[in-house]
Amino acid sequence: MSSHSSAPRRTSKWAHSPPEHRNRRAVLLRRAGDALLGLLLPVAVLVLWQWFGDAGRISPLLFPTPSVIWASFLWLLETGMLGESLGVSLARTAAGFGLGAGLGLVVGLAVGLSRVIERLLDSSVQMLRMIPHISVTFLFVLWFGIGETSKIMLIAKGSFFPLYIYTFLGVRNTDNKLFEVVRVLGYSRFKTLVRLVLPATVPGVMLGIRLSLAIAWVSLVVSEMMGSTSGLGYLMMDARAMSDTPIVFVGIALFTLLGKLTDMLVVYMERRLLAWRGS
Amino acid sequence: MTQQAEPLRSGWRPPLARRTWNSGVWAHFAWAALLPGLILLGWQLYTAYGEVNPILLPSPAAIAEALGTLTASGELAVQLGVSLGRAALGTLYGCAAALALGTLVGLSRLAAKLLDPSMQLLRLTPSLAIAPLIILWFGFGETSKIVIIATGAFFPLYLATIQSLRGVDGRLTEVARVLQFGRAQQLSRLLLPGAMPGLLSGLRLAMAYGWLSLVVAELLGAQAGIGYLMSHAQTNGHPAIIFVGVLVFAVMGKLIDLLVATVEKRVLRWRDSYAG
Amino acid sequence: MSAALLEIENLNKSFRTDSKSVQALRGIELDVREGEFVTVIGPSGCGKSTLLRIIAGLERGETGTVKLSGEPIRGPGIDKGFIFQEPRLFPWLTVEKNIAADLSLRKPEVRSKVDELIRLVKLEGFAKAYPRELSGGMAQRVAIARALLRKPKILLLDEPFGALDAFTRAHMQEVLLDIWKHNGTTMILVTHDIDEAVFLGSRIMILKPRPGEIRGQIAVELSYPRKKASTAFQEYRYRVLREFERIDELAWGESGAGI
Numbered sequence: 001m002s003s004h005s006s007a008p009r010r011t012s013k014w015a016h017s018p019p020e021h022r023n024r025r026a027v028l029l030r031r032a033g034d035a036l037l038g039l040l041l042p043v044a045v046l047v048l049w050q051w052f053g054d055a056g057r058i059s060p061l062l063f064p065t066p067s068v069i070w071a072s073f074l075w076l077l078e079t080g081m082l083g084e085s086l087g088v089s090l091a092r093t094a095a096g097f098g099l100g101a102g103l104g105l106v107v108g109l110a111v112g113l114s115r116v117i118e119r120l121l122d123s124s125v126q127m128l129r130m131i132p133h134i135s136v137t138f139l140f141v142l143w144f145g146i147g148e149t150s151k152i153m154l155i156a157k158g159s160f161f162p163l164y165i166y167t168f169l170g171v172r173n174t175d176n177k178l179f180e181v182v183r184v185l186g187y188s189r190f191k192t193l194v195r196l197v198l199p200a201t202v203p204g205v206m207l208g209i210r211l212s213l214a215i216a217w218v219s220l221v222v223s224e225m226m227g228s229t230s231g232l233g234y235l236m237m238d239a240r241a242m243s244d245t246p247i248v249f250v251g252i253a254l255f256t257l258l259g260k261l262t263d264m265l266v267v268y269m270e271r272r273l274l275a276w277r278g279s
Numbered sequence: 280m281t282q283q284a285e286p287l288r289s290g291w292r293p294p295l296a297r298r299t300w301n302s303g304v305w306a307h308f309a310w311a312a313l314l315p316g317l318i319l320l321g322w323q324l325y326t327a328y329g330e331v332n333p334i335l336l337p338s339p340a341a342i343a344e345a346l347g348t349l350t351a352s353g354e355l356a357v358q359l360g361v362s363l364g365r366a367a368l369g370t371l372y373g374c375a376a377a378l379a380l381g382t383l384v385g386l387s388r389l390a391a392k393l394l395d396p397s398m399q400l401l402r403l404t405p406s407l408a409i410a411p412l413i414i415l416w417f418g419f420g421e422t423s424k425i426v427i428i429a430t431g432a433f434f435p436l437y438l439a440t441i442q443s444l445r446g447v448d449g450r451l452t453e454v455a456r457v458l459q460f461g462r463a464q465q466l467s468r469l470l471l472p473g474a475m476p477g478l479l480s481g482l483r484l485a486m487a488y489g490w491l492s493l494v495v496a497e498l499l500g501a502q503a504g505i506g507y508l509m510s511h512a513q514t515n516g517h518p519a520i521i522f523v524g525v526l527v528f529a530v531m532g533k534l535i536d537l538l539v540a541t542v543e544k545r546v547l548r549w550r551d552s553y554a555g
Numbered sequence: 556m557s558a559a560l561l562e563i564e565n566l567n568k569s570f571r572t573d574s575k576s577v578q579a580l581r582g583i584e585l586d587v588r589e590g591e592f593v594t595v596i597g598p599s600g601c602g603k604s605t606l607l608r609i610i611a612g613l614e615r616g617e618t619g620t621v622k623l624s625g626e627p628i629r630g631p632g633i634d635k636g637f638i639f640q641e642p643r644l645f646p647w648l649t650v651e652k653n654i655a656a657d658l659s660l661r662k663p664e665v666r667s668k669v670d671e672l673i674r675l676v677k678l679e680g681f682a683k684a685y686p687r688e689l690s691g692g693m694a695q696r697v698a699i700a701r702a703l704l705r706k707p708k709i710l711l712l713d714e715p716f717g718a719l720d721a722f723t724r725a726h727m728q729e730v731l732l733d734i735w736k737h738n739g740t741t742m743i744l745v746t747h748d749i750d751e752a753v754f755l756g757s758r759i760m761i762l763k764p765r766p767g768e769i770r771g772q773i774a775v776e777l778s779y780p781r782k783k784a785s786t787a788f789q790e791y792r793y794r795v796l797r798e799f800e801r802i803d804e805l806a807w808g809e810s811g812a813g814i
Contacts, residue, residue: 038396062416123311131529134494138513138521143335214405221408222495233408240411248412255408454643455657457611457631458705464657472647549647549685 064246072246073253081235086254089220089231092148096155097216101209103156104163108208111164112171113197122168129161133215134222141227151223158219162211170204171197206270210263217259337519345519346526354508359527362493362504365421369428370489374482377433381440386470391441398437406431406488407495414499424496431492432485439481440474447473476547483539490532559586560741561610561709566619568605569766578766579605583619585760585769587709587743592735594756595745596795602767603745607711610743611637623708636702636710636740640717642694644686644701651682654700665704672700675734692716692723696730703738712744716751728754732779753791754781761795763802771798 046066052058053065060068076082107125111118137154144150174197182192224233232251239247319339325331326338333341349355383390384398410427417423447470455469497506505524512520566583569576579602587593597603608614609621612631621628623635631637644653651660651669658665673682676696686694695715702710712731716724728751735742746752752759756775763770773794777787 034392035396037392041393041397042400119307119310120314124314127315130533131525132491132494132532134491134498135509135525135528137498138509139518139525142513142518142521218405218407221405225407225411226498236408236411240415243415245412245415248415252404252408252412256404259405260403450639450641450643451645453613454639454645457613457633457635457637458656458701459631459633460657468645468648468657472645475647547647549687 061243061245064249069246069249069253072244073250076235076247076250082250085230085232085235089224089233090258092151092223092231093155093216093220095148096152096219097159097213099152100156100159100216101163101212104160104208104212105167105205107160108164108167109171109201112168112201113193125161125164129165133158133219137222137226140223146227146229151220151228154223155216155219158215159212162215163205163208166204166208166211167201170201170208173204174200202273203270206266206273210266210270213262213266214259217255217262221255334516334518337522341519342522342526345517346523349508349520349523355523355527358503358505358508359531362497362506363531365424365496365504366428366489366493369425369493370432370486372425373429373432373489374436374485376429377436377481377485378440381437382444385441385444395441402434402438406434406492410495410499419500424493424501427496428489428492432489435484435488436478436481439477439484443474443477443481444470446477476550479539479543479546483536483543486535486539487532490528490535494528560589560591560624561585561587561743562620562622562625563610564620566606566609566616566621568602568609568614568616580609580616581766581768583767583769587741589741590739592742592744592755592757593760594752594758595743595760595762596747596749596752597762597767598747598764598799601762601764603762604713606762606767607637607713607743607745610709611635611711613637633705634708636705636707638695638698638702638710638712638715640714642686642691642698644689644694644697646686649683649685650678650689650697653686653697654704656701656704658704668704669700672703675703675737676700676730690723691719692727695719695727699731699734703734703740707740709741709743712742714746715744717746717748724748724751729780731755736779749792749795750783753788753795754783759791759795761798761802770802773798 049058049063050065050067053060053063053068064072073082107121111121111125136157140150140154140157144153178196178200179192182196187195220231221233224231225237228234228237232254236248236251239245239251322336323339326333326336326341337345346355380394380398384395385391406427409430413426413430414423417426451469451473455465460469494506497504498510501507501510505527509521509524512518512524563583563585566580567578568580569578571577583606585593595603595606605614609616610623610628612628612635628635645656648656651673654669654672655665660666660669670682673679676699678693678696678700681689681693686697689697699710699715715731716727719727731742731744732755734740744751744755753775759773759775760769761771761773762768773791775791777791781788
């Protein structure tokens with residue numbers, strides 16, 4: 001007699017095939033089911049959106065249907081406007097991110113490695129960090145004009161802080177026990193830096209790069225929406241002013257895609273560089 | 280009695296250490312203030328005696344004067360009130376939605392499977408990139424600003440809510456099972472306090488993002504608020520006021536953060552300061 | 556004679572790890588009478604914690620019956636108090652609120668019982684302290700009080716003092732015996748410490764590992780409080796040790812044959 005006579009079937013099933021050890025086909029099936037469940041909502045929204053739009057139940061001005069947005073995307077692509085705007089935006093981001101992140105890395109390393117530089121710089125940097133990033137837009141426009149410089153500077157300023165902070169933390173969080181090991185092994189100062197501190201800093205740097213990139217994209221959006229005559233953000237703001245809503249949607253989708261793609265790139269690099277960390 | 284030897288009676292606090300401003304603290308402060316002090320001094324001298332267009336770079340003294348005038352006339356207080364009201368309302372809506380949806384997805388597997396993939400998709404969109412769309416939908420009025428702030432505040436708290444509800448210590452969940460907690464007790468004695476640290480840091484992030492979104496919303500066009508003050512100053516050529524605006528945004532952002540940090544400290548008094 | 560409080564008949568349990576199945580418990584038979592203090596001793600990995608968790612209803616056996624007061628065990632409940640290896644206190648609740656847990660201290664009967672238990676586990680003055688302010692031994696005493704408040708028919712202790720230093724552990728053993736004498740609660744304590752098993756148990760069950768099987772039991776006919784340095788105590792220790800040496804020889808014989 002089973003002691004769990006109230007639910008004998010459940011007991012045996014539970015005991016013989018706990019969920020984590022079911023065979024692979026069942027696991028695959030369940031995953032597919034989950035994916036379908038997750039797709040349910042977006043697909044339903046898209047279908048209803050298209051259907052209501054076609055039936056004229058929702059305003060085409062506010063909610064252009066997915067097919068109209070797609071057509072607008074193709075039109076932008078064919079006329080070359082998309083390629084041009086994208087090129088301008090990418091160039092701005094690359095320049096601004098390169099400048100800001102590069103400085104963040106260098107200053108972060110310097111502050112992390114030297115107590116004197118830390119005392120001199122860190123509190124000033126922390127003070128500047130308090131300023132809400134976007135609020136200096138007007139100042140940058142005032143100083144650098146509405147040309148490229150002000151946009152690149154805004155992106156650079158945004159990209160600087162995360163990388164600075166995480167490089168600094170990465171240097172300082174190097175395992176103290178390993179420092180003792182290195183002393184016992186008689187490493188020179190230079191060797192300690194190259195063989196211990198720098199590798200230990202890489203995880204922090206990679207995290208900093210991911211955050212910096214995210215902020216770089218946001219800065220690009222904002223700087224292009226506020227006083228610009230080219231780029232993706234301008235395309236969107238111009239479309240908004242002309243009430244050409246489909247283009248606004250295309251712009252949002254592109255920004256999303258760009259952000260995701262660059263983030264995936266960094267994650268991929270991170271995996272390659274940090275293989276020693278294991279999963 | 281052995282327990283007399285064991286540490287720390289309840290409610291016992293170390294006597295308030297007398298604050299001695301020893302030379303170490305002073306030296307630290309001096310080092311930290313060195314660079315900003317030099318910059319400020321150079322800035323003042325450069326603007327006073329150098330060949331510099333005051334439209335581009337007002338002197339620190341001019342900025343301080345502008346701050347004084349705006350404060351005395353009461354204009355700063357009025358505009359700040361408008362900005363704070365917007366930020367509060369938008370953040371409130373965003374946080375309420377984030378808590379409701381986050382709790383649903385965090386506690387129900389079905390809701391997680393159904394909703395979370397869509398939310399993750401939406402999360403990828405930089406919240407500020409949706410601003411033009413929101414303006415298209417709601418116009419340039421108050422509503423669009425509050426929606427922009429709410430979307431900014433939503434995601435940090437939504438993610439934190441799910442994570443912290445799922446992260447409640449499994450060993451304590453087992454204790455609750457052994458003691459046969461009812462549903463209400465499970466929520467009030469286990470889930471809520473267990474999730475509180477994560478929820479509060481999510482709230483802190485949400486408020487920071489809400490504040491940042493306010494800045495953008497107001498800079499994109501407003502008829503009142505600190506952002507309006509700044510854009511008005513830009514068109515009328517009062518750069519000192521732009522600096523005042525930046526300063527006010529920074530100080531208010533810091534104050535809001537301090538407020539949440541204080542609440543966090545009080546609510547999480549039970550937590551060991553070194554708990555990982 | 557009344558029937559046993561806890562009856563376990565032919566209990567089996569196995570775990571599956573990637574394709575392999577490991578038998579954790581095989582053919583366990585155990586009866587515990589009301590008021591007994593049973594200690595279960597065995598090396599790590601012998602399935603003694605699994606046995607305790609099945610009695611508590613935290614896990615299910617595959618075959619066999621486990622009955623408390625004649626009723627099959629269906630899940631965890633407050634009639635079976637459980638003390639984990641770690642105290643598992645709610646870090647956000649004070650000592651008295653941890654003991655009350657889901658019950659309201661505003662009810663006078665809960666209040667007075669909690670106060671009584673705080674005295675019983677010798678934590679007077681710490682009622683309003685948070686877990687972080689307690690030492691390991693104090694925290695485990697709070698956990699015991701929390702279980703006792705529910706007046707369990709049986710108290711199950713899973714290596715409760717394993718993480719404590721030798722002196723605190725000895726003190727805790729005395730506190731536990733005091734509680735047992737005072738309340739008469741039936742107890743099953745799992746341990747890998749021979750001294751602890753002999754010092755506390757009115758009966759010692761010896762568990763052998765892989766698969767977990769009961770390899771003998773020893774009734775300890777010494778009056779409480781026991782003196783660890785006494786000859787009689789040492790004799791019981793040797794008897795337990797001899798049992799394990801026999802198990803070891805058997806195990807060596809088996810694996811030797813495999814090579």
